[in-house]
Amino acid sequence: MKYLFFLERHLRDSFVLWRHFPTKHATLACGLAFLLISIIIFSEKNSKALKVVQLQTALQTVPEISPGPISEKSKPLSDPYLKSTNPSPQKSQKPTSKWTAFEVTEGDSLTSIFAKAKLSNQDLFRVLNSSVEAKILNNIYPGNELEFLIEPSGNLKKVRLQITPLEGYLFTQSDNTYKTEVITKIPEIRQAFKIGTITDSLFVAGQREKIPASTIMEMANLFGGVIDFILDPRKGDQFSILYEEKYLDDVFIGHGQILATSFVNQGKEFTALRYEDSEGEIGYYNPLGESMRKAFLRSPLDVFRISSNFNPRRRHPILNTIRAHKGTDYAAPKGTPVRATSDGRITFAGRNGSFGNLITVKHAGGFQTKYAHLSRYSKGIKKGKRVLQGEIIGYVGSTGGATGPHLHYEFLVDGVHKNPRTIVDKLPKAVSLAAEELPRFKQHTHNLQERFGDLQASSLITYP
Structure with missing residues (x-):
């Protein structure tokens, strides 16, 4: 169309000059003009036709696009107007137990x-x-x-x-x-080994090594026949213990049995090994096969400080006179359990002057023990009742001539007061394994002793 516009413009200008041309020349010019217009119109039509043909050809050569998988990075459109107006109904969930x-x-x-x-x-x-x-x-x-x-x-x-x-x-x-x-459920059993040094008390030393309180008390009870943990321990004494820990699904659920333990008291070592005999009885024995359960416990209490040791010429705190103190006083809080130091039969349970509430127990072999100043008795305690070693028979108090809560403990042999700490050799001997059981004991405890010894040797500890 731009060519026609250009031609029209020049034709107007040329018309003015038309009248000045001769007739022969004017006729020739008109012919040339008609020919030129025809060529321009024909060229423009061909150009449009060519473009249409090219467009159709291009459309025919475009490959067909088939739907493919949606990319993982694709995200649904968030425009609410683009969402379907008829979403598929969701299935209702049934309530469950x-x-x-x-x-x-x-x-x-x-x-x-x-x-x-x-x-x-x-x-x-x-x-x-x-x-x-x-x-x-x-x-x-x-x-x-x-x-x-x-x-x-x-x-x-x-x-x-x-x-x-x-x-x-x-x-x-x-x-x-x-x-x-x-x-x-059956737990997984793992072994734990701890070693410690006494700087104040067994209980505190055990806590420092993160040993369970129940395990510390069990260890003290094992050595209760050879060590008085109130009087005997000294600063620098050492102990070691190998015991079980229980796990369920890799979660700790509790402690198991003590397998082996030792206590070095004032340079003397005591060792206890767990052993199940041929009859299925479980007990603790020293490496020679002697039972750790002695005829008498060294202390009627578990662990507490001492207020006054055995002293035949002790000044009585109330009467202010020299008076034989025929026993040992254990200071302890009111209500602390008191245990029988050996099997026996109660011969007296009641009030007795300056002793306050008193229990007397007769044991085999001419031995007798007394427990004074009790606040009360255990249920069922009375004259004639049989008691077992370690059985709780009463509770610490301050009845009678006591200045404060404590247990007064006496030990008699054939009616004569004795210091139980100095007559250990005269006490009944520990029960040993039968001769036919000893080979089995040594065989079953051999590996345990070796492992325990290796753990002790590899554990080096120092305390200020």
Whole structure:
């Protein structure tokens, strides 16, 4: 079109000059002009046609695009106007059964826990009467865990009682009753070795080495026949212990048995080894096969400081006179348990002058022990009752002529007061393993002694 516009403009200008041309020349000019216009129009039509042909050819050569997988980085459009107006309906989820757990606390009862779980007394009755084993539910204690699997309808499907991490019961509904299953898990046993030095007391030294308090007390009891842990330990004494630790699913759940332990008291070493004999009896023995359980415990208390040692010419704190103190005073808080130092029979239990509340125990071999100033007696303690070594017979007090809470302990041989700390050699000997049992003992404890010795040798400790 730009060519036509250009031509029209020049034709107007040329028309003015047309009249001045001769006729012959004007005719020739008109012919040339007509020819030029025809050529321009024809060229423009061909150009448009060529473009149309090229466009059609290009469209025919474009490859067909097929839908492929969506890239992981692709994201759905967030524009709400681009979303479908008819989304597919979602399927409704059915309600499922779920476990509900309750930890038994002080004051809880089975009835109250069932009520907390929104269960009826009828549910409780059906479970309790389902089997003999189910009666254990009546004896729940703080720390136990009760779990209930309750269906959406409210039906009680299962009850689980976890007594310890290793022991429990599962009650599963079957028709109108419940089937009982005993749950028992076996822990992984690992060994722990600790070694320490006494700077103040065995208990504090054990705590410093992160030994459980119960394990420290068990170790003290093992050596209770050879060491008085109130009077005997000295600064610098050393102890070592190899004991078990229990794990469940790689989680620590508690401590096990002491396997071997030793205590060096004032330069003298005592060693105790755990051994199960051919009859299945488990005990602790020294390397010679002698039992660590002696005829008498060295102390009637576990571990406490001493207030006054045995002294025949001790000035009495109340009467202010020289008076034989025929025993040993152990200072301890009121209510501290007092234990019998050996098996025997009670010959006296009652009030006795300056002794206050007193217990006298007669032992085999002409031995006798007395326990004075007690605040009270253990249940069932009376004259004629037999007691066992380590049995709690009373509790520390300050009755009678006592200036403060403490235990006055006396030891008599054939009616004569003796210092139990100086007559160790005259006390009944420890029971040894039978001669036929000794070879088995040495065989079974050989590896234990070697391992224990290696651990001791490789553990170097220093304390200020």
